[in-house]
Amino acid sequence: MPSIQPRPAFLLAQVGAHAARRFAERVAVLGVAPSDVGVLRMILTTPGRSQQSLAEELGVVPSRVVTLLDALEGKGLVERRRNPADRRNYALHLTEEGARVMAAVWELGAAHEDELLAALDAGQRAHLTALLEAVAVHQGLTAGVHPGYQGPPRAGG
Template identity: 50%
Template sequence: MDAKDEVAPHRALTAVGFLLAQVGAFAANRFAERTATLDLTPAQAGLLRLLIAQPGRSQRELADELGMPPSRFVQFADKLEERGLIERKRNPDDRRQHALHLTPKGRATLGELAAVAREAEETLCRSLTSEEHQQLSELLVRIAADQGLTPGVHPGYKMV
């Protein structure tokens, strides 16, 4: 075994894919802990964020965007509706469809969530300068776009 072979296993520990997975898993776990204080899962938090950005989307549209089977999405949305965070309204143009909207309670929860998310990101990136933080964000956006990932949609929705 030469010196090159001894170094190879250590290279795997600094490979970008490994580091992204390691930091991503850490960040996801910490975010889940923080959203749990609001009695939300990260997936539920994500749906609230989608609805503030695009209110009135149909269940089918949202299920398709999130990569969830429509039947599973209905159950997912039911939980948020039961808690009074979202409401379904019949689409006046197509009464077979339900449009989803945040309730006032959902908007208030989203405000709390924004503070939780901001704190989580600040904690995660505290070793970076503001310029490095901005650069990291830009690089990750570019990688995500190149890989065809939908902005704002976590691949974990497929497992909800």
């Protein structure tokens, strides 16, 4: 009896993937990918942090952080500052341009949310948020970290 009725788990994956895709399209006009936004946000939140700490929180391998940061540094959005006390690691900081981009992302995020949830009124949005938050907490998801950093799984039935 395979179904056509909406299964909440599938709807969640479907709508979530759609949200991620639309967000990617929006931030693309700023010249960044969603993965870049995640990294920029973490550096904005905790300036001076190391690449290792980023890798751990994102749940990716350190070499991937190198690639991510090479691109962001190349675009002039992030700075790697040598730590004089321990010259093995870098202290990561946003440049002014990086901060500007994050402000723009903030604007786009609001528009994105409005478009995505256009079908719901304010009360319904609040209710949805509360339900999703309960699920996220119960599932042990790290606030602000998208599991998309962690590899393969894509399309789904």
